Amino acid sequence: MLETVTQAVINGLLIGGIYALVSIGVTLIFGVVKIVNFAQGEFVMIGMYITYFLFSTLGIDPLLSLLVSMPVLFVAGALIQHVLIRRVLGPNDMPQIFLTFALSLLLLNLSLLLFSANYRTVHTFYSDEAIHLGGLYIPVAKLIAFVVAMVLSGALWVFLRTTDLGKAMRAAAQNRDVATLMGINPDLVFAVAFGAALALAGAAGSLLMPFYSAYPLVGQVFVLMAFVAVVLGTLGNVIGALIASLMMGVAESLGIQFVGADSGLIVVFAMLLLTLAFKPTGLGGGRMR
Amino acid sequence: MTDALVVSGLSKRFGGLRAVQDLSFTVRENETLALIGPNGAGKTTSFHLITGFHRADTGSVSAFGREIVGLRPHDVCALGLARTFQVAKPFGAMTVLSNVMTGAFLRDRHVGIARDKAREAIAFVGLSRHEATAAKDLTTIDQRRLEMARALATEPRILLLDEVMAGLNPAEIDQAVALVGKLSARGLTIVIVEHVMRAIMAVARHIVVLDHGQKIAEGSPREIVENPEVIRAYLGSGYVHAPGTGDAHA
Amino acid sequence: MAVRWTIPALLLLSAIVLVLPQLVHNAFALDIFIRILLFSFIGVAWNLMGGYARQLSLGHAAYFGLGAYTSTIMQVDFSISPWIGMIAGGIVAMLASLPIGWLCFRLRGPYFTIATIATAQALMLVFLKFRDIAWGAEGTTIPNLGSSPLMMQFETKASYYYVVLGLLAIGLSITYRIEKSWMGYYLVAIGEDEDAAEAIGVNAPRIKRDIYMISAFLTALAGTFYVQYIYFIDPATAFSFNISIEAALVSIVGGIGTLWGPVIGTVLLETTSALLQSWLGSTTGGVQLTVYAMILMAVILWRPTGLMGLVSEAWQRYPGRKPAGARAAP
Numbered sequence: 001m002l003e004t005v006t007q008a009v010i011n012g013l014l015i016g017g018i019y020a021l022v023s024i025g026v027t028l029i030f031g032v033v034k035i036v037n038f039a040q041g042e043f044v045m046i047g048m049y050i051t052y053f054l055f056s057t058l059g060i061d062p063l064l065s066l067l068v069s070m071p072v073l074f075v076a077g078a079l080i081q082h083v084l085i086r087r088v089l090g091p092n093d094m095p096q097i098f099l100t101f102a103l104s105l106l107l108l109n110l111s112l113l114l115f116s117a118n119y120r121t122v123h124t125f126y127s128d129e130a131i132h133l134g135g136l137y138i139p140v141a142k143l144i145a146f147v148v149a150m151v152l153s154g155a156l157w158v159f160l161r162t163t164d165l166g167k168a169m170r171a172a173a174q175n176r177d178v179a180t181l182m183g184i185n186p187d188l189v190f191a192v193a194f195g196a197a198l199a200l201a202g203a204a205g206s207l208l209m210p211f212y213s214a215y216p217l218v219g220q221v222f223v224l225m226a227f228v229a230v231v232l233g234t235l236g237n238v239i240g241a242l243i244a245s246l247m248m249g250v251a252e253s254l255g256i257q258f259v260g261a262d263s264g265l266i267v268v269f270a271m272l273l274l275t276l277a278f279k280p281t282g283l284g285g286g287r288m289r
Numbered sequence: 290m291t292d293a294l295v296v297s298g299l300s301k302r303f304g305g306l307r308a309v310q311d312l313s314f315t316v317r318e319n320e321t322l323a324l325i326g327p328n329g330a331g332k333t334t335s336f337h338l339i340t341g342f343h344r345a346d347t348g349s350v351s352a353f354g355r356e357i358v359g360l361r362p363h364d365v366c367a368l369g370l371a372r373t374f375q376v377a378k379p380f381g382a383m384t385v386l387s388n389v390m391t392g393a394f395l396r397d398r399h400v401g402i403a404r405d406k407a408r409e410a411i412a413f414v415g416l417s418r419h420e421a422t423a424a425k426d427l428t429t430i431d432q433r434r435l436e437m438a439r440a441l442a443t444e445p446r447i448l449l450l451d452e453v454m455a456g457l458n459p460a461e462i463d464q465a466v467a468l469v470g471k472l473s474a475r476g477l478t479i480v481i482v483e484h485v486m487r488a489i490m491a492v493a494r495h496i497v498v499l500d501h502g503q504k505i506a507e508g509s510p511r512e513i514v515e516n517p518e519v520i521r522a523y524l525g526s527g528y529v530h531a532p533g534t535g536d537a538h539a
Numbered sequence: 540m541a542v543r544w545t546i547p548a549l550l551l552l553s554a555i556v557l558v559l560p561q562l563v564h565n566a567f568a569l570d571i572f573i574r575i576l577l578f579s580f581i582g583v584a585w586n587l588m589g590g591y592a593r594q595l596s597l598g599h600a601a602y603f604g605l606g607a608y609t610s611t612i613m614q615v616d617f618s619i620s621p622w623i624g625m626i627a628g629g630i631v632a633m634l635a636s637l638p639i640g641w642l643c644f645r646l647r648g649p650y651f652t653i654a655t656i657a658t659a660q661a662l663m664l665v666f667l668k669f670r671d672i673a674w675g676a677e678g679t680t681i682p683n684l685g686s687s688p689l690m691m692q693f694e695t696k697a698s699y700y701y702v703v704l705g706l707l708a709i710g711l712s713i714t715y716r717i718e719k720s721w722m723g724y725y726l727v728a729i730g731e732d733e734d735a736a737e738a739i740g741v742n743a744p745r746i747k748r749d750i751y752m753i754s755a756f757l758t759a760l761a762g763t764f765y766v767q768y769i770y771f772i773d774p775a776t777a778f779s780f781n782i783s784i785e786a787a788l789v790s791i792v793g794g795i796g797t798l799w800g801p802v803i804g805t806v807l808l809e810t811t812s813a814l815l816q817s818w819l820g821s822t823t824g825g826v827q828l829t830v831y832a833m834i835l836m837a838v839i840l841w842r843p844t845g846l847m848g849l850v851s852e853a854w855q856r857y858p859g860r861k862p863a864g865a866r867a868a869p
Contacts, residue, residue: 084840087840088840092843093649095839097649101835102832103832105828105829105835109829112825113825235650269657269661273642276646276654280645342738361742366737366739371738374735374738378732378734379732380735380736383728391728391736403721439739443739
């Protein structure tokens, strides 16, 4: 019994790492740019397709394609922020909500048109490998994904805490006007935030490919998880998003193990409902970290 | 003369910050009280507490004998306590007339009647020529007038004005002071948060001084100006003279 | 709008709309008209809450589905007329909007939107699971009774056209009455600045709750109509995210928070969709939504007030005009 639970917890943590990459991106954008990026999931999807095509045409391993997907998505993010998002930043939230929503719709449906709904998979030499530890089964691909996810999250956190640009981002998150007065260029800061968030999404995509199939709607699954994790972890709080994502991964996994195969979504909704009902501000302190 | 507004032991913390500590003061009916103090003293927070935008941790506020702590802002307004905001919050997409009508609907839901009442309030603050202008197209000062008209349309007995004079030139200050005078002449009880000394001296007989969330002085304008605590709060200890030496009026 | 020729124009439009099914007999065309009327109605229902009060829900499919299922269950299991079922569905939706609203209104802005999406998805999941009362994932067809007006089944498309036209007329007149009344002002105030509204006595939570109930009720009526029209129901159709999207989309594109906005938006979007279908044949849904997404982006970036905003601005330049109603020119 203990073994089953531990296995489920491990499975949950491993996938939770991926959820963390996606949700940290959402919370970072929300904290700094003050908008919700409805299209975050679609950028995971794009990361997956980039990785797929690099693998199928050039034989490049998904882990190596991180070196492609992350920079490409970073640049895409900065461009999207500069060209599109910047125009709708203002007091009214309707345009902000519907712009990223429209982007999500656009990317999803373009992908459907271009790539069809077929599942694309990538099979690497480690896709089927697993580490056996005691009675536990730890798939290598997922373990790598988790480790890299944690490294990237850690790197972001360090960046936010120690570098000037990172601090500028946190300043802009707390008070945009004062930050501007201090000489911080909000446009630059927003572009970096958006770029970083999308780079993380792209990373999630690359890391997923060895054990997860790509298809146009794949983003929707991850983005829902991400949003719940962001609310649970407190809006704008990076560490909160990380911890909440891991929690959700574990909760989902335990649900699947003990309740039923498709109870994952139910667990997610239950967590969202509970958060909304009892602590809508989330578990964090309400501050961006 | 009855007590219009009695604030007693009001306190609020935000995390580690004690924004307002044990604040007490009483405003008689038809009196104009000025609430002053350096920036961050807790003046606007006090307004939020009184009008229900924040829930006080401890203490009580009663308006004409009725306890209002714990009531939501709309209920506080319905009881006759209206406020303006430090940074004006107009309904940008609506016209001036519509903005003020929205206030008037509190007392009467009939569109025609609300419109008439709104026009009256708009005329009172001197915005009649902008009746059909979109609120977002007004100047900042006119937006403040709008805010006042909108609050007046709710037919308050107590009006809380938050820094309505900020950024005005002397002529405009005189106009604003005259407006406050007119409001008082109508029987309103007014609590005004202000930094502009001239205006305070002109409108208020009773002043409460806050610093770091606490009341440090209360009294007539003259008493306040000579109070060493007040001087210390605004200018620092270096400026405090022993009583009786130096000039001591505004 | 206080322009001289509005009333005659409206009368002319009404006449055309009323007479249309008598002149056009092509089934495909009538189907398009019915879709336009239906989605206009759904848009109008959404607009009350999302347009005027700016509570941007993307979960209205929840009520569409609840309406559809209520009337269908009543019809198939208890042989109760869908006319009654339609009202019952509306009531069920109204009641459901209370707890859903309570939960979702605890979040503001985009997080409110996300919460509404989640609740609609959650409802879909529930209906997918519960085969006992609601036929699970395969759904059900409703028995074809031929011509049976009392059971909301008609032989000619024209009759369906008039039913949905009636619904739209109801929706528009409710919107008009609200817009011109104190409630209209309160809704716009809440949409503009909820705190400022509270400060002048607007009981925002109650008003939001009330408008949500009205919006949910109307949306549910559309759900019942749709089942009756296509003779089929399943959770994927009834709670389809696409319905939630289109409800919001037509209002935004046409003119958010205006009376005719949703109608104009629907005409544009559905006509585009129909044209796409005829040029490209029966394609994957991908094309339609791609085009919708591009139109939405274009509107957001260049004319967030929608097509009505364009019209309104043009009208402003017309000499001698005065704006009327709560809203000034955009």
